[in-house]
Amino acid sequence: xxxxxxxxxxxxxxxxxxxxxxxxxxxxxxxxxxxxxxxxxxxxxxxxxxxxxxxxxxxxxxxxxxxxxxxxxxxxxxxxxxxxxxxxxxxxxxxxxxxxxxxxxxxxxxxxxxxxxxxxxxxxxxxxxxxxxxxxxxxxxxxxxxxxxxxxxxxxxxxxxxxxxxxxxxxxxxxxxxxxxxxxxxxxxxxxxxxxxxxxxxxxxxxxxxxxxxxxxxxxxxxxxxxxxxxxxxxxxxxxxxxxxxxxxxxx
Amino acid sequence: xxxxxxxxxxxxxxxxxxxxxxxxxxxxxxxxxxxxxxxxxxxxxxxxxxxxxxxxxxxxxxxxxxxxxxxxxxxxxxxxxxxxxxxxxxxxxxxxxxxxxxxxxxxxxxxxxxxxxxxxxxxxxxxxxxxxxxxxxxxxxxxxxxxxxxxxxxxxxxxxxxxxxxxxxxxxxxxxxxxxxxxxxxxxxxxxxxxxxxxxxxxxxxxxxxxxxxxxxxxxxxxxxxxxxxxxxxxxxxxxxxxxxxxxxxxxxxxxxxxxxxxxxx
Ligand SMILES: Nc1ncnc2c1ncn2[C@@H]1O[C@H](COP(=O)(O)OP(=O)(O)OP(=O)(O)O)[C@@H](O)[C@H]1O
Ligand SMILES: [Mg+2]
Numbered sequence: 001x002x003x004x005x006x007x008x009x010x011x012x013x014x015x016x017x018x019x020x021x022x023x024x025x026x027x028x029x030x031x032x033x034x035x036x037x038x039x040x041x042x043x044x045x046x047x048x049x050x051x052x053x054x055x056x057x058x059x060x061x062x063x064x065x066x067x068x069x070x071x072x073x074x075x076x077x078x079x080x081x082x083x084x085x086x087x088x089x090x091x092x093x094x095x096x097x098x099x100x101x102x103x104x105x106x107x108x109x110x111x112x113x114x115x116x117x118x119x120x121x122x123x124x125x126x127x128x129x130x131x132x133x134x135x136x137x138x139x140x141x142x143x144x145x146x147x148x149x150x151x152x153x154x155x156x157x158x159x160x161x162x163x164x165x166x167x168x169x170x171x172x173x174x175x176x177x178x179x180x181x182x183x184x185x186x187x188x189x190x191x192x193x194x195x196x197x198x199x200x201x202x203x204x205x206x207x208x209x210x211x212x213x214x215x216x217x218x219x220x221x222x223x224x225x226x227x228x229x230x231x232x233x234x235x236x237x238x239x240x241x242x243x244x245x246x247x248x249x250x251x252x
Numbered sequence: 253x254x255x256x257x258x259x260x261x262x263x264x265x266x267x268x269x270x271x272x273x274x275x276x277x278x279x280x281x282x283x284x285x286x287x288x289x290x291x292x293x294x295x296x297x298x299x300x301x302x303x304x305x306x307x308x309x310x311x312x313x314x315x316x317x318x319x320x321x322x323x324x325x326x327x328x329x330x331x332x333x334x335x336x337x338x339x340x341x342x343x344x345x346x347x348x349x350x351x352x353x354x355x356x357x358x359x360x361x362x363x364x365x366x367x368x369x370x371x372x373x374x375x376x377x378x379x380x381x382x383x384x385x386x387x388x389x390x391x392x393x394x395x396x397x398x399x400x401x402x403x404x405x406x407x408x409x410x411x412x413x414x415x416x417x418x419x420x421x422x423x424x425x426x427x428x429x430x431x432x433x434x435x436x437x438x439x440x441x442x443x444x445x446x447x448x449x450x451x452x453x454x455x456x457x458x459x460x461x462x463x464x465x466x467x468x469x470x471x472x473x474x475x476x477x478x479x480x481x482x483x484x485x486x487x488x489x490x491x492x493x494x495x496x497x498x499x500x501x502x503x504x505x506x507x508x509x510x511x512x513x514x515x516x517x518x
Contacts, residue, residue, distance in 0.1 A: 076422035086417040089513040100421035133516040
């Protein structure tokens, strides 16, 4: 399973009728099982790129291939975790997680077993029959992760899933997502605007420039996990990436 | 003195009974006025109305009992209401989901919506003759618009992220409609159903005053008027009010049980 992004550009029509270029010539290859972070300033087109890969939006130019097959619409092979909360508020946690299985026509008993498994995986075993409004922000995103994984997608796309969480919860969630990734070995594309988060998580960091988003550089990081945020390797990479971002914005 | 009143008003047991203050005052004022006016054809005494209400199974002026007429009215309103809602909900969902349907249907909706259901009475009689058909038509018409507009509103309030999340989980259009859009819109649709039932209930009473009717609470009221039985008229009005209140209460119970997520969603 391999994900290929080929020369993707996206142009919107702004509300004054002038074209807004959100992305320009993005090309990227992600081999199976890799954890890739996409890093860039606010408004540079990270969400747009992820939505194009997910098939929720069509690129103006270029295309996205999964295993050599062009993506032309949303598919359960590409799981997505959204920037804002996307759980169905009228469904219990367990029924949120089994939603995708329900759509696929999986038997009720199998559905329940699989949903349970993923519920346990994200550490919410005791909340099966709670409603989303009874959960904290961090717990909700964990349910969203479980829901996206339950249909066994080839690639998981995450759009700043921890952006709205406090620093402590955020760090805990980062450790957890790595544990889950190590267990499931999915290909992950993880959007963030936190350099720290990218350095802690990624095998590769794709740094985008400010609007229009282009690839500034792709940094590979092979430091073994679990990483120590304060190690020399992490510190050096953080400095390097921060330098790239400053340059990209015409600073020092 | 003022302090004493405040204490009484806010005191433990009184707090639960506050709602009763105005209705009791109203009844007292009614009784006093009835005694002063001293004319049962203008305002009957409470006792005479109460004695009608106390014998709900007794036949009134040969038109059947209160209970009989109320159940006839209820059946009519139920049929008309269901017909109206069954047409309005699918149409509202289609209008909310597909822009071309809205563009197509909206002008017609805007034109017919301000026409009161009762303005249709002559046409209803011409098309369906006297009887259940014409009444159902009028009641359904009264229920149709509030359900339609609330359904449309509800579908529009469905978050795009819910729809997109469902799509990435593999939902097709039909599954989106049934499993995301309908449940997401349901609380608002329910509000529409409640409003619609209130209107349908008013319509049924009015429709029963149409010529040729021979049963129902509306008929009972009109018939009693011809015999100057004002205490029956008032008793009929009270029954109409209580039934409307009771049904709204039931619909509200369902709302607070099933659709709590709408208020609690952050
Ligand atoms: N539907 C749209 N119509 C017009 N312009 C859009 C649309 N969607 C996004 N844009 C524009 O495209 C650019 C990129 O937006 P995008 O949401 O992808 O940024 P982002 O990197 O995810 O930002 P953030 O970090 O704040 O989430 C922005 O300038 C935005 O205004
Ligand atoms: Mg974004």
